[in-house]
Amino acid sequence: xxxxxxxxxxxxxxxxxxxxxxxxxxxxxxxxxxxxxxxxxxxxxxxxxxxxxxxxxxxxxxxxxxxxxxxxxxxxxxxxxxxxxxxxxxxxxxxxxxxxxxxxxxxxxxxxxxxxxxxxxxxxxxxxxxxxxxxxxxxxxxxxxxxxxxxxxxxxxxxxxxxxxxxxxxxxx
Amino acid sequence: xxxxxxxxxxxxxxxxxxxxxxxxxxxxxxxxxxxxxxxxxxxxxxxxxxxxxxxxxxxxxxxxxxxxxxxxxxxxxxxxxxxxxxxxxxxxxxxxxxxxxxxxxxxxxxxxxxxxxxxxxxxxxxxxxxxxxxxxxxxxxxxxxxxxxxxxxxxxxxxxxxxxxxxxxxxxxxxxxxxxxxxxxxxxxxxxxxxxxxxxxxxxxxxxxxxxxxxxxxxxxxxxxxxxxxxxxxxxxxxxxxxxxxxxxxxxxxxxxxxxxxxxxxxxxxxxxxxxxxxxxxxxxxxxxxxxxxxxxxxxxxxxxxxxxxxxxxxxxxxxxxxxxxxxxxxxxxxxxxxxxxxxxxxxxxxxxxxxxxxxxxxxxxxxxxxxxxxxxxxxxxxxxxxxxxxxxxxxxxxxxxxxxxxxxxxxxxxxxxxxxxxxxxxxxxxxxxxxxxx
Numbered sequence: 001x002x003x004x005x006x007x008x009x010x011x012x013x014x015x016x017x018x019x020x021x022x023x024x025x026x027x028x029x030x031x032x033x034x035x036x037x038x039x040x041x042x043x044x045x046x047x048x049x050x051x052x053x054x055x056x057x058x059x060x061x062x063x064x065x066x067x068x069x070x071x072x073x074x075x076x077x078x079x080x081x082x083x084x085x086x087x088x089x090x091x092x093x094x095x096x097x098x099x100x101x102x103x104x105x106x107x108x109x110x111x112x113x114x115x116x117x118x119x120x121x122x123x124x125x126x127x128x129x130x131x132x133x134x135x136x137x138x139x140x141x142x143x144x145x146x147x148x149x150x151x152x153x154x155x156x157x158x159x160x161x162x163x164x165x166x167x168x169x170x171x172x173x
Numbered sequence: 174x175x176x177x178x179x180x181x182x183x184x185x186x187x188x189x190x191x192x193x194x195x196x197x198x199x200x201x202x203x204x205x206x207x208x209x210x211x212x213x214x215x216x217x218x219x220x221x222x223x224x225x226x227x228x229x230x231x232x233x234x235x236x237x238x239x240x241x242x243x244x245x246x247x248x249x250x251x252x253x254x255x256x257x258x259x260x261x262x263x264x265x266x267x268x269x270x271x272x273x274x275x276x277x278x279x280x281x282x283x284x285x286x287x288x289x290x291x292x293x294x295x296x297x298x299x300x301x302x303x304x305x306x307x308x309x310x311x312x313x314x315x316x317x318x319x320x321x322x323x324x325x326x327x328x329x330x331x332x333x334x335x336x337x338x339x340x341x342x343x344x345x346x347x348x349x350x351x352x353x354x355x356x357x358x359x360x361x362x363x364x365x366x367x368x369x370x371x372x373x374x375x376x377x378x379x380x381x382x383x384x385x386x387x388x389x390x391x392x393x394x395x396x397x398x399x400x401x402x403x404x405x406x407x408x409x410x411x412x413x414x415x416x417x418x419x420x421x422x423x424x425x426x427x428x429x430x431x432x433x434x435x436x437x438x439x440x441x442x443x444x445x446x447x448x449x450x451x452x453x454x455x456x457x458x459x460x461x462x463x464x465x466x467x468x469x470x471x472x473x474x475x476x477x478x479x480x481x482x483x484x485x486x487x488x489x490x491x492x493x494x495x496x497x498x499x500x501x502x503x504x505x506x507x508x509x510x511x512x513x514x515x516x517x518x519x520x521x522x523x524x525x526x527x528x529x530x531x532x533x534x535x536x537x538x539x540x541x542x543x544x545x546x547x548x549x550x551x552x553x554x555x556x557x558x559x560x561x562x563x564x565x566x567x568x569x570x571x572x573x574x575x576x577x578x579x580x581x582x583x584x585x586x587x588x589x590x591x592x593x594x595x596x597x598x599x600x601x602x603x604x605x606x607x608x609x610x611x612x
Contacts, residue, residue: 004274004278004331005274005278007330007331008270008274008331008332010327010331011327011328011330011331011332012267012270012328014323014324014327015266015270015297015324015327015328016263018301018320018323018324019263019297019300019301019304019324021320022301022304022305022308022310022317022320023304023305023307023308023310025310026308026309026310027308030308053306053311115355115356120312122310122311122312123309123311124311124312125309125311126309126311127305127306127309160308160309161309161311162309173255173306173307173309
């Protein structure tokens, strides 16, 4: 193999490695994580690279939803501890700076990051097809209180979006 | 070091036109004319312009195909399920790269191959978006541009592709702005040196003026972005703009004076001068220096890359100085003086509002004088008129900025106008005289 070909193969390999790394964490979390359903309040923008998506706003994105919320630490890692109530709904309990040990069965910790006085968990955008945009928009408008997402949370607290649930309709892409 | 020849199309076309006359007049022998034709590859000039047109068409076509693929991904077309869609786009990436490689290195269509490799890098960006979409990867919007830039950089080096290098500038700059704004402004100071280290050697290796100049443009813009992105201290950002402009100008003068990669000289030097002129004009208004407050020194982290840019500029200028003639040294001294005036203005604003205004206006006039001087000495009409226009713009701006007697303004305008017209006439006469002597 000549020099040009070798460099070329290495560059193509680098691009494929990068492509493999982009979804790796989400694939792992989807495969190994535990299912959690969260209530949402959505808005819908547009991303030039990935197309349309529903921007999801969670109760747990607001630090004040937690009993021990502390002031704005930009870029700080944080673990949000959620508890499953009797009605099956997962509600915020407290925040922790490290992954909590010995969580009971009805609790789970999700890893997040402080950004602009909010906490982000990497599950804030649900990408949708262009031709479903109007339907989803209408559904969200009519069923604002029944919109939920199903996520998976792995053993390290990383979360991955799985599907969007609006009333009795399920959107899984 | 082997001498570098002027390979510009303009020079070679002029040489090609002149050689028959020189041969006819006995200035050149047939043998010497033949050697010149061969050395400058004058018989290939016609073919080169056709090739350039073909390359431009191929690149434009690739840009449109790549844009189409990105738009296809963005549409999130649901008729094809997840796995076949991913396979389809990965296959498209491989087809573009392998096809591009084969055409570039193994066939008579290297320009088409180059365009296909570039298109492959656009498809690579589309694939990142597709994977983010398919696996619902959300997070920082700029992250995708960062990985796109990394993959494209690897390909730009592997394929020695200037156009892919430009894609790296655009994608990495988008990443940089998002990253710096997301509370990483201190960490983001590594971007300007990294951009320079990644792309300037590539531009050097493949002798790409476009890539060299646009990398400098990226550096010039990134410095004030660092200064403004989190702490909007516009007055001190003048130092950042000046540092980038000075470095680009000094690099251009280095190439011009030492004749190493001579073709890089004029565009880089012009870019630097244009940046300094922009900075001087932007900050020449007195209201830019009002409400002077105390600066938080902790917010001046961006002085590190700006300082590096200045240090490299000074080192390049020192290397070039020995090779400069008297007139080049005079104009270089003028640019250095203007840069110093610009850089010293923000600190002085702590004590006075008037002094920085005066100093920046003085710097603007020095830059205008350098341009006019270059126009005269180097017989570059464009530089002369750019300098004259700059002076006129400064005068008109001050006219509207300050409230003073209209009669005084009228007198000032008439005098400046007459002086400018006389200067123009004198310059044109000078050029005509030079042309007559040359003939």
